[in-house]
Amino acid sequence: MSFANLSRIGLDKPLRVLLVNAGEADAITWAGLVQPLRLCAAALGPQTLQLLVRTPAQLAAEAPGHWHVALLVADETQAALPAELCRAVIERCRSAPFWGGVGAGVLWLADAGVMDGVRIALPWALYADAEAKAERAILTPHLFEIDGPHLTCCGGAASIDFALTLIETLFGADAQAHVKEALCIDHVRGKEERQRVALQARFGVLQPKLSEAVTLMEANIEEPLSTDDIANLVGLSRRQLERLFKQYLGSLPSRYYLELRLQRARQLLQGTHNSIVQVGLMCGFSSGSHFSTAFGALFGHTPREERQRKLMPGG
Incomplete structure (x- = not known):
């Protein structure tokens, strides 16, 4: 369900x-x-x-x-x-x-x-x-x-x-x-948004490699790193990194990274006047169609509809 x-x-x-x-x-x-x-x-x-x-x-x-x-x-x-x-x-x-x-x-x-x-x-x-x-x-x-x-x-x-x-x-x-x-509430945060300190609080000591990998992802939104690049930077093999993400976050690194970028895109659509194409580029999507498809798959509506919802009274 x-x-x-x-x-x-x-x-x-x-x-x-x-x-x-x-x-x-x-x-x-x-x-x-x-x-x-x-x-x-x-x-x-x-x-x-x-x-x-x-x-x-x-x-x-x-x-x-x-x-x-x-x-x-x-x-x-x-x-x-x-x-x-x-x-x-x-x-x-x-x-x-x-x-x-x-x-x-x-x-x-x-x-x-x-x-x-x-x-x-x-x-x-x-x-x-x-x-x-x-x-x-x-x-x-x-x-x-x-x-x-x-x-x-x-x-x-x-x-x-x-x-x-x-x-x-x-x-x-x-x-x-x-x-x-x-x-008097303007914006409702979705289930996919994260507790700001949750990852560091849970994994900073127990799983420092995982925390370091997520930090790298958050710092490289506009020009995403490959899974292999991240694994090399934190000193793990790709398979080890994937195992950590699957065990503790229930997701593959690539999927987790994509959701991070899309969440950032959603924030930009809601909080800036950048065009939809610009938002896509700022979040590492070279193709507008790829950005729209990925956004729709995660949130259930297009980037354009996201912006329209923000502009609607009570939206």
Whole structure:
């Protein structure tokens, strides 16, 4: 399952979303998630969206319920739940077609073994804990991930982007635009955008060659290096470098590099007045058609449409 499958459950009426707050009510991880969804629920009405908010203790004490999306939420500084309570909450959340965690909730799910083989977005500050507790999950440096029925978000300010993405996916662009306007938000970051310090925090000491390779990629966007060049510069064979990327980032170096360049292109389309051709050249694409095709494959629309979306009211 993916975005397409997630959008289909938005057709169910009413759609029921369960948020389990295991942290502080004023933490940005929680507020950034719940406030956009509350505004959306108020605008659409209970016949379309029902938002259920529970503490772990409340959820564990209730009879099992029915919901379409269930998320376990906690700020990264929150101490783990007692084991028995955590198991009960996770069991209830997993009964939903789409379920997962935000912030520290992601680590608790991974620690429980229910994220084995799943791409997860974890707060970079918890990477050290994950190395010891959640070896079988695939940590990514992204702001959030949708991997099959599993939804994860690193929390913090990214909770807002995650909530707004859920709103657009489930209820459409108009619903998202209404909430963005209410919150005075101009730009929503996508799932492919990365936590700025995540790579260095996780790999700087444990995998310095990987961190060095990514740094080289980020420094050579306009004139991309070949995979062989990068491997030579960091002192590895091509096969060793590919193995590192596959193990820790779930991607080949060439694919990861291409996504970096396309993410930079997206930022330039949104934040500058350079022509689309110029943006392509600045991100290492010698052909406009190649740039457009690659951009569309990653983001689902063309560079021209990206710029038009930026210019649209509420876009």
